[in-house]
Amino acid sequence: MLEKAFQGSRTYWTWIIFLLLLIVIGVYFYLKQFSTGLGITGLSRDVSWGFYIAQFTFLVGVAASAVMVVLPYYLHNYKAFGKITILGEFLAIGSVIMCMLFIFVDMGQPLRIANVFLHPTLNSPMFWDSVSLLGYLILNVIISIVTLDAEKKGIKPPSWIKPIIVISIPWAISIHTVTAFLYSGLAARPFWMSAIMAPRFLATAFAAGPALLIILCLFLKKISKFDVGKEPIQNLAIIVTYAMLLNVFFILLELFTALYSGIHHHAEHFQFMYFGLDGNYTLVPWMWISTFLAILAIIFLLIPSLRKSDKTLLWGCIFVFSSIWIDKGLAMVVTGFIPNPLGYVTPYWPTMPEIMISIGVFAVGILVITGLYKIALTVRGELKSM
């Protein structure tokens, strides 16, 4: 089956070579980071996690969102999702790989990473996060290979795969819950220490993930004969709408608790994000863009005629995805450190090498997803000219 990823048109190969080039650049900068230390990034004693960990957090959400197609299809026997389930699972595989790489590039001593499993520490959420991510990757690889193989042979998938699929559903919820626990259990960081962190993570995941899936389906429809049909896209759009509304609702709840209680150390993080603190305004324009995009997204998704047209739906999904990416992939992690526990504001912005390494990691994930999608589409014999 794997060989199908190695047969493709000129456009396909140009795309692959482009991604490989980005990976090579990323590896070059990573080797630089590896030999001189994380000082090459914008991180500091006060802001000790940044862009890498934020991308990891965001991508765990994308990975977990596969459950939004798997659950209706397998648990509720919702046949319309039959065609996109495999795309959701493959997206999850690519995302988990990116998550792991982002964790890896963030390590100060990457060669010692096996210590997490050599000295398992049950009281550390990071240990559980590694376990759940690795487990989720294995589950999705097994499920997608077995179901796609059965489809290729025109037979029903073996019955033993069903319990594994059922396990993968709560497992998907668990990966993002445990990721939220990384943050929400820290008394030192009032901005993160919120019980709504896990539900909010899930809401953002179930909005951004399916939004990306819609974008991908619409894109595939354009470049190949592969058309998942109107119905699943529209149903995904409803999932995106609900999840995005929930996400905005949760943000407002966070704001209410922090601002109405008036506790200075809770409120000033929000002040930093939206208005700036001590002359530091790095996130202010981004947060207002994110807010504006969220409002636009909701308008585009809530008005039925806009949601039902592919063209405006595509824009709605792009707004959802970008709004959530800014919030989660740019602001959420950094703001937890600003101000620091002693009340100091240390600015943070990713450096060029940091961004190049991140682009390299993204390229690996996109390469994996490209290859897997190619396999899925070829197996289904629905390619036009790729």
Place this chain on the structure above:
Amino acid sequence: MDRRKFIYLLSGTACLGIAGKVGFELTAKGEIINSAEKGLGNKRWAMAIDLFRLKKKNTYFACIEACHNAHNVPEILNKKHEIKWIWRENFKHAFIEQEHKNLPQKITSLPVLLLCNHCNRPPCVNVCPTKATWRRSDGIVMMDWHRCIGCRYCIAACPYGSRSFNFIEPKPHIHNITEDFPARTRGVVEKCTFCAEYIVKGEYIKQPDCVAASKGAIVFGNLNDKNSEVYKLLTTKFSIRRKPELSTEPEVYYIIEDEEV
């Protein structure tokens, strides 16, 4: 026994073996550490820093220098990559929750020495995914610089900013190497260890470096011993701890009582 059965048996035994090994690793570790720490006994090492006396003696920099020299702490000028085990801080930032604008100026102008609090319930130990930092039975929060993977989770979890990460290679920034103490490598977290290297058979053979350099402004000892100086001091004078509301139970106390009053 046919071949298939034999393979089943073989793989089953292998699985049991692996499970047994994992089970041992998970449960036995604590015992090994405990047996190594036998003799540390019923101790609770604690520190009391008298802020008025510290100001009078003006030994801030002597304390910092003594500590940083003895422990090969690099002097990095870039604030973002700075390493510090003990440092001088304004009252306002050190006791961020306690400060109010009508406090007497003689108190708010007191500089404070900050270091790892060696909490009884250390959040850094809770989050470390490799047990590279742990709490000894005598209360000292220790670090293994050869096990740390540099994930910096402990930095995120510490409410006191007591931990530093080696963002760059530290060795070029160490001016006088102390041969009998390890220097760190880039990519690991480090912090004050209450000079645990001076403990022999459960007792300090000499005072921690900052205590020795403080000219009596810092008192160190076993808080479980009612005859210890630190115990007597804390039970007779007014002292505060940093962020007590977080229930981390720091073992570094700050005495704020002017001797002349």
